[in-house]
Amino acid sequence: MTEPKVIPLQALGVIDVGATHVSNSEVLSNAMANTVSNIDNEYAVRRGSTFVNEYARTDEAGQRTDGGAENPNHLMGAYPMLWPYGIGGIETRRRVDVPYNVHARWSLQYADRRFRHHGQFIFQAFGVLQKRQMCASACLQVSKKFFVQHQSAFQSLKPKDLEIASAELTAEEEKHQKYFENRT
Numbered sequence: 001m002t003e004p005k006v007i008p009l010q011a012l013g014v015i016d017v018g019a020t021h022v023s024n025s026e027v028l029s030n031a032m033a034n035t036v037s038n039i040d041n042e043y044a045v046r047r048g049s050t051f052v053n054e055y056a057r058t059d060e061a062g063q064r065t066d067g068g069a070e071n072p073n074h075l076m077g078a079y080p081m082l083w084p085y086g087i088g089g090i091e092t093r094r095r096v097d098v099p100y101n102v103h104a105r106w107s108l109q110y111a112d113r114r115f116r117h118h119g120q121f122i123f124q125a126f127g128v129l130q131k132r133q134m135c136a137s138a139c140l141q142v143s144k145k146f147f148v149q150h151q152s153a154f155q156s157l158k159p160k161d162l163e164i165a166s167a168e169l170t171a172e173e174e175k176h177q178k179y180f181e182n183r184t
Contacts, residue, residue, distance in 0.1 A: 059138075104126070
């Protein structure tokens with residue numbers, strides 16, 4: 001016999017886009033609840049300053065997965081009310097591979113309209129689509145003269161070389177950020 005999946009939910013926020021039904025005291029109380037850690041309850045908001053991974057999670061075999069509790073699917077983790085059983089999210093394991101844009105379009109046409117009527121889902125999904133399209137169309141542009149001079153170096157580049165350069169650039173940016181934080 002298998003145990004049922006339990007998905008604990010804790011509401012620590014207020015959404016009122018028009019700001020017509022939420023008083024200042026409610027906003028303040030929810031803001032305070034978000035800043036205070038809850039010691040008695042093992043489920044709490046895990047805060048961090050890192051970006052949310054918006055790309056598909058894969059296991060060791062290269063199969064798509066929901067990422068588990070440590071690295072959840074960005075949409076299933078952000079909108080548990082849209083996937084109340086914690087399964088079936090966009091970019092999870094399926095018999096047939098479904099691209100992100102096709103699955104997002106399908107969700108907006110879903111019969112019960114929960115995705116279409118949700119206040120933020122559409123913006124999150126299309127924001128991810130825009131970022132992915134931008135990253136897919138990114139390219140290196142150099143002048144013909146520079147390319148001819150360094151053609152052999154360009155041809156010898158491997159993806160690992162670009163990953164190393166990216167890590168070095170990130171470390172350099174963090175160093176500059178700490179420098180400016182210390183100046184203020």
